[in-house]
Amino acid sequence: MDPEVIEKAKRVKSASYKAALLTREDRVKILNAMAEILDNNRDNIKKINQKDLEEAKKNNLSEAMIDRLLLNDKRINEMITGLHEVALMKDRLGDIIEMWKRPNGLLIGKMVVPLGVIAIIYESRPNVTVDAVGICVKSGNVVLLRGGSEAINSNIYLAKLISKAAEENGFPEGGIEIIEKTDRNSVDTILKLRQYIDVLIPRGGAEFIKKVVENSKVPVIETGAGNCHTYIDKDADLDMALELVYNGKVQRPSVCNATKKVLVHKEIADIFLPKMKEKLEKAGVIFLVDEKSKNYFPQAELMPEELWYEEFLDMRLGVKIVENIDEAIDHINKYNSKHTEAIVTRNYLTALKFINSIDAAAVNWNASTRFTDGGQYGIGAEIGISTQKIHARGPMSVNELTTTKYVVFGTGQIRK
């Protein structure tokens, strides 16, 4: 157990009761002050970020990794705009969303309240420090941050800045804490602190999230991995299907809601697959195919069984021909990661069957898998996309970081 972590977790827990009593006005003021302090410290942010960048170069991190660490004016602007936007979002804290009267006169109500202490363990990108805290503060929560070692200087500085601005504007002291150690022990300690942490949200690669999920004694919301399929039905509009597959796969291949596998009904394979091959090959897509579709892709490798489970975050795309909608549904429910699944069809009954049968956070009918996103849904900035079933499913924003408590108004009722 890491004493720094325990100490900070206690501080955050104790701040959580005070944070829950802030008003909406208070929170808006706090978030805007956080934005302002970033704006006033651009040069310092960039200077401190340089340390992480230099360290990264010294350690021969890839260009892509180094790019993720970078904080330039554009990215600082995005953090600032993000905080202002979160400040303006609607929240339901304190609302009594239902209240009913019992035969004995008791009024039973459900009041929206913060979750309390949210711990976020994240990798690389330093902007997560600000974005995550913004959503947590907006939803009445306090935060314990534990960022990755690559961005630790930037993370600590950003957390200190926004914490200072928050506290100067009424946020309880200790309500935003960042763990300065980046060793494995600090993570292990967080995973054990059920008495201080209400929810843990890991953000990072699939392996990392799996490790956290499997070892945490604190309730975790699993976010992330998207082994998303697009199924092209025999009744699909094939031009639309081509656009949706292209958009799903190519527009941003490295993200969770990108299309990773395409299933094609056997009756339209002859027409559709050659077109798809032509268009996607030009974009650099590499196909991995099943036995049946092999003759449309003579150069492609066969997909090994275990890769049907994998989330390709690169230009690889799986292709499979299915006999019918049932095979498509069974295949998806077996191999998917419960993120986003899409069907392309004009047939209403087929679509409803797919929608009702698929087990995933989002099921799309004639829409790109890429839409699973808080902003695209219109619910605002998100802290992650939940792929588990309890608490919240899909993009998690301000409302998903709250819970309810029953409030019971009586006039002396006793139980008989």
Place this chain on the structure above:
Amino acid sequence: MDPEVIEKAKRVKSASYKAALLTREDRVKILNAMAEILDNNRDNIKKINQKDLEEAKKNNLSEAMIDRLLLNDKRINEMITGLHEVALMKDRLGDIIEMWKRPNGLLIGKMVVPLGVIAIIYESRPNVTVDAVGICVKSGNVVLLRGGSEAINSNIYLAKLISKAAEENGFPEGGIEIIEKTDRNSVDTILKLRQYIDVLIPRGGAEFIKKVVENSKVPVIETGAGNCHTYIDKDADLDMALELVYNGKVQRPSVCNATKKVLVHKEIADIFLPKMKEKLEKAGVIFLVDEKSKNYFPQAELMPEELWYEEFLDMRLGVKIVENIDEAIDHINKYNSKHTEAIVTRNYLTALKFINSIDAAAVNWNASTRFTDGGQYGIGAEIGISTQKIHARGPMSVNELTTTKYVVFGTGQIRK
């Protein structure tokens, strides 16, 4: 890893997709058939239950333990009535509870769907076998049961009966499974099967639940322990306060929503504590007190620090005098188990402060702590009372065993 558990978990998982497609009509028919098969097999149930009772006597279990195992006609009737009542409850499965249109024309909706596979690990009472399955089936889920060794013969027989009735009426094969082994290994295996089990609900003593929570890789909903306080404010109606404390403590001391500790404002201690002592002592209550209240209870022992955290499931009652509402709130938030907390006061501002500040599943104003219960809330039979914050808080019934999935209706939209 226990092969029986893995095999059954796989079967249940595969049945879950089919169970999700049943209609409301189907589920009502299944639940009523389950009730009927119990009614038609009363003698067999009682005969098999005898085995457990004899075993219990042989093992010198306490009278109270043996009573918990007993299935007589009254208890069989309760299971039957319970199933009929659950059949009639409202569910929201398949409802699209919200749907909104985005600027690009996408319709984004949230559809209520079952959680999927619910595993229930429970101790002693065999009626849990039927009650739990009833609520799970009503909410579209499938169930993996693992009951305690004391009632294993009754549990297996009940599960086989209701599973038979369910399958004969359209419930998917393997949708209700019971683990026949009752060793520790079968529990340990369940805790690891994240790929097959969506949620795990442990039911039993505090120690047992703690063990499950701390070791499970499957998402758990923590139910149970209730270290509930009743705070008597200086502005309380003292007659009402006396009734509420009496009811909270004495009506059924062995349950989670009973009052375990009483906090009394110093200004009314002189009047209230002697009256409370007199009335509760007659009922057999044993007081454990803080320093300040000691002179009202000269015979009572002082409460050791660690017992402020404990859920007294017997006639013990903790008593503490507080300086003001703030001390009451701080004490409760420090020591409570997030179950139910009550305030007795006529003062509106004090009550609101308490309601807003207390962190618990239920906060009662002028009402007995004993009301935290699905039936008393009017939401129907419950599968447990959640004391954690994520997913569901307080009594969990049919609606709390569902989740949502996003359904997105498009006309070919792609992300830009």
